[in-house]
Amino acid sequence: DPHAGMDHAGHHGAAPAARSAPAVALPEGAPLPALAPLANRSRQAGRFVGELVAAPARVGLAADGRSTEVWAYNGSLPGPLIEVYEGDTVEIDFVNRLPQPTTIHWHGLPVPAEQDGNPMDPVAPGERRRYRFTLPADSAGSYWYHPHPHGHTAEQVFRGLAGAFVVKSRRDPLGQLRDVPLLLSDLRLDEHAAIPPNTPADWMDGREGDYVLVNGALRPVLTLADGERVRLRVWNATSARVLRLALPGYETWRVGSDGGLIEAPRREAEIVLSPGERAEWVVTGRAQPGALVALPYRRGKMMSAEVDETLTLASLAPAARVASAPLPRRLRRIAPLPAPAVRRQIVLEENMADPKAMFTLNGRVYDMARADFVGRVGQVEEWEVVNRADMDHPFHLHGTQFQVLARHDGRGWRDEPYRAWRDVVSLPAGHAVRLRFVQALPGMRMFHCHILEHEEQGMMGQIDVRG
Numbered sequence: 001d002p003h004a005g006m007d008h009a010g011h012h013g014a015a016p017a018a019r020s021a022p023a024v025a026l027p028e029g030a031p032l033p034a035l036a037p038l039a040n041r042s043r044q045a046g047r048f049v050g051e052l053v054a055a056p057a058r059v060g061l062a063a064d065g066r067s068t069e070v071w072a073y074n075g076s077l078p079g080p081l082i083e084v085y086e087g088d089t090v091e092i093d094f095v096n097r098l099p100q101p102t103t104i105h106w107h108g109l110p111v112p113a114e115q116d117g118n119p120m121d122p123v124a125p126g127e128r129r130r131y132r133f134t135l136p137a138d139s140a141g142s143y144w145y146h147p148h149p150h151g152h153t154a155e156q157v158f159r160g161l162a163g164a165f166v167v168k169s170r171r172d173p174l175g176q177l178r179d180v181p182l183l184l185s186d187l188r189l190d191e192h193a194a195i196p197p198n199t200p201a202d203w204m205d206g207r208e209g210d211y212v213l214v215n216g217a218l219r220p221v222l223t224l225a226d227g228e229r230v231r232l233r234v235w236n237a238t239s240a241r242v243l244r245l246a247l248p249g250y251e252t253w254r255v256g257s258d259g260g261l262i263e264a265p266r267r268e269a270e271i272v273l274s275p276g277e278r279a280e281w282v283v284t285g286r287a288q289p290g291a292l293v294a295l296p297y298r299r300g301k302m303m304s305a306e307v308d309e310t311l312t313l314a315s316l317a318p319a320a321r322v323a324s325a326p327l328p329r330r331l332r333r334i335a336p337l338p339a340p341a342v343r344r345q346i347v348l349e350e351n352m353a354d355p356k357a358m359f360t361l362n363g364r365v366y367d368m369a370r371a372d373f374v375g376r377v378g379q380v381e382e383w384e385v386v387n388r389a390d391m392d393h394p395f396h397l398h399g400t401q402f403q404v405l406a407r408h409d410g411r412g413w414r415d416e417p418y419r420a421w422r423d424v425v426s427l428p429a430g431h432a433v434r435l436r437f438v439q440a441l442p443g444m445r446m447f448h449c450h451i452l453e454h455e456e457q458g459m460m461g462q463i464d465v466r467g
Ligand code: C2O
Pocket: 105, 107, 146, 148, 276, 396, 398, 446, 448, 450
């Protein structure tokens, strides 16, 4: 029962508590680990066949040599990197060796609903299944995979189940750059170097760990030649932490979002990534060392409010000078979506008085037997998503990518500064967004807050897309 042990009192008006010091030291400062690639067992061009096994595993995280039980895909933390090309057919043989039902959800990918690891398609402990889908044209981007079983998603992710999924293009305007995936995840360890369950405060605010890991390592070092341009792909795979990322002193260009490249590079000194969100950055190395930092960010009124502190996530070490080609002026064309056939409003609320429905979407909690909306394949939908709650609730939709048109920040509507394909949008308290999308495939698609503790408690709905 995900609600077990929750204490609903004292959320509002509680004094912000400082984050407690980590109970266990982790080694830090090692070279940035590469994400281990998932082996392709197929010899056939255009076909990727891999195996993922979700199982408990013991790994060495603590500096003092004690091991920690995690739940991992193929024993790897984070999970193996799946790297494929647009147009590929992907087949993943999946085995569940966890003590709970699970699924694999292909976050952000346009896969058929019955292959998308929906809560209604659990894989029982000891069972296996094959996920199979074909990636359409123009789907290059940085996606990820994680469990989505009803009632166990948050726990399975904070125990370690999440991995990166990169779809590449054969005509990539940035294909000549070194591609550096950075998967950011959150870890909490107790004094026994074990991963503890959620506290009552976690069930309110969402769980934040004691350490933000980069590719599973604490404050690793990325070596970057002076003048070298690299493409950083960044995943916010934490359960609840909003990451406001910067590389002070470096020239940083935003080149991509959840669903791949944007139309043109944009000079952006900071990138705010909500839980579940991704970004691509092009960064040019310098002769001086630097750091990837997470700047202070407040997620609204919270029981355990964040400390106003800048967090160093990774260090950048300089190396001998190399020259890189200039950034292309155009990266991709993103056509605006036409006027919608349907408009809907989605209101996110908190009701602390009702422990069975604390985090709601249009006044209700998730019910897998209910379709909140009925839509049509190919039909343009425009959704106004309104956050009437006291804290951030990042909004995510399955099965497709959307375009955010405008944002209301509590004072007025403002058009989005540029077009991008996304599947998560940050939604601070009092904000609203207007977004448009088309679902290309039929089936049931979830939409929810990507703070996994809120999703678990029912801040989720579903749209039945009919063919
Ligand atoms: Cu990344 Cu429905 O989730």
